[in-house]
Amino acid sequence: SFCIIPKIRGRFRSRSPESIIAEAEHFAQRGVKEFNLISQDTTMYGVDLKMKDGLVQLLKSLSRIDGLEWLRLFYCYPTFINSELIEYIASEEKVCKYVDVPLQHTHDFMLKRMKRQETEKEVRKMIDELRTKVPGIALRTTFITGFPGETDEHFKHLIEFVREIEFDHMGVFAYSHEEGTTAYDYEDLVPGEIAVARREELMSLQQEICRNKNGARVGEVLPVLIEGSDPGEEYLVTGRLATQAPEIDGQVIIEESDVESGQIVPMLITGATDYDLVARRAEETVEKVST
Template sequence: MKFYLISLGCPKNLTNSEEFSARLLAKGHEMVFTPEEADEIIINTCGFIDSAVQEAKGEIRWALAQKKAGVVKKVAVTGCLVERFKETVAKEFPEIDTLFSISAQETVEETLTKQGVILEPLSKSLYLPEYKMSLTAPHTAYLKVADGCNNRCAYCTIPFIRGAYRSKPMEDILREAELMTQNGVKEISLIAQDTTSYGTDLYGKPQLVELLEKLLNINGLGRLRIMYGYPHRVTKELARLMAGTDKIFHYLDIPLQHIADPVLKRMNRHCNAAQIRATLDMLKTEVPDISLRTNFIVGFPQETEKDFNELQHFVQEYEFDNMGVFEYFREQGTAAYDMEQIPQEIKAERSAALVETQSRVIDRINKRLLGTTLEAIADGPDFGRTYKDAPDIDGKVTFTKPVETGRIFKARVVAAEGYERELEPLAD
């Protein structure tokens, strides 16, 4: 069977695509890169927010049109959309040949031989995948250390989709990282819904620092990158570990969502503004060159002008290197769904204003970056990223001269405008 894969959504979903695709390849099936070459289209969907749902449905319609036109024989759909909406997707798209849940991905070859809806309960444990391939560049890879979430934020559908927080056993993560390193991966990004809770379910307390210490002992390890930390669970111990090694990029993705206490409380975030500020101040003290990425939601129910102004001032003050801004969208089944909503035009105005505020922040950061030396990684001969930029999420940089793809090196910033920066590679 020749299959054409469409993988939507976040890096955590991408790792699922990598795992079940590798299982198919190991059994003699072939991945192709145009639908015209394929027997079957497989779509791994996202269903986190409405825009992702609509994107997934658009891809399903396109795939079914390919089937109707005789380009492919079958269409299979899996992922978060299926997990969230289950049988309703089958009712909306009865032409789908195989509609299967996330757990059914673990037996993907057998699953794809079946017709109809295959729903299996989420596994209570995470295990080392038997096979794994990379759908990213060969030198960079995501390593999922946990799945699911227990935080129950008022706006979020993840607990309904991915279930309770489940950590992968430490020895399995180490084996996976060793295999990645042996296969030429230079940058391993650790991902979960909340990496800072890693191990709580297995070992009785968070074990991210202990995991990192063991990963640092892997022979030939390139760099580690930490994604998706929860603010008040980022510890001084973690910061000092990062500061003490060049094997962990001095980068941290901490989705903060807001800074005004009334909004944080309604969001059911388990931290307040004082804790957030204390965490950020600690990180900047312990790791002076720390690069911070975050996300904010504007227009959350009952967000006042005062709340939003506090958020704007906070963004100006803390100068995040990378930042996502999202207008709150009402998701059925979440606690915030029945709260008093804010008009769409106000959400749009606040989103545009916060993006503009961040643009001015980037201008200030760029002035300080000019002439400085940063560690970078080459994604191609003439482009790549600095340690400040996560793959597929943050910005890219260009180089003044060719660099071997996958190389990690020092470079001088010679030009910077917005998120576009040019680096001059330096001699080793």
């Protein structure tokens, strides 16, 4: 009810599997190691093509491409995250143990108002299944604060949910009143300054959660995809874990410069900040750590 994109772009249209596979092969032949899948709702892939478990079938095809090492899923709405998808994420080592699940809110009244199909109980069940079947999975989500009708009680519920679940990565947006959306006609608007204040409070909580999670990783040996020198720091080399998406999540700051871009290298995590990690090349190989 809050998003104008469906009205602008129309109904879901899945690209053919062949075109996606050809694109992935093109990049793999040029040394690309990571291929990200993103759409308006990635879990609906193939529904319009009458494919059964279309996203799983696509992932299976992409997993067979030589050279690709990481396949990452963005914008997987909860409604179509099923056991088949979860089990494939768990079993295929090329699929990053990472899922971006936009929840937008957690209070049932707000979910219904946003015209979301799932309830809080169903969201909790999905999160529990993901974390049980895919140990170490990183969960990213997004929330909206100040949606029309959101009360202090609704926001407190959201805060407590985030504190309990402890997402690995999170984005928060203050509600934007977009003409053409269902929500545009709602009259019980939340003042903009309150929406922004709630956003800041929620992000402050998430910052604390990320700080604690990152601190707990110090001492671990993990595979890091080397991205190269930081544009703003000539001698600073950065990379990412499989649990860190490009640009929107944190990164790994590498304490040495003699590492080749595009390679996945075992790194010892030596330090942590709120959102980033610090690492150096490990003497041992990565064996028991899930990517």
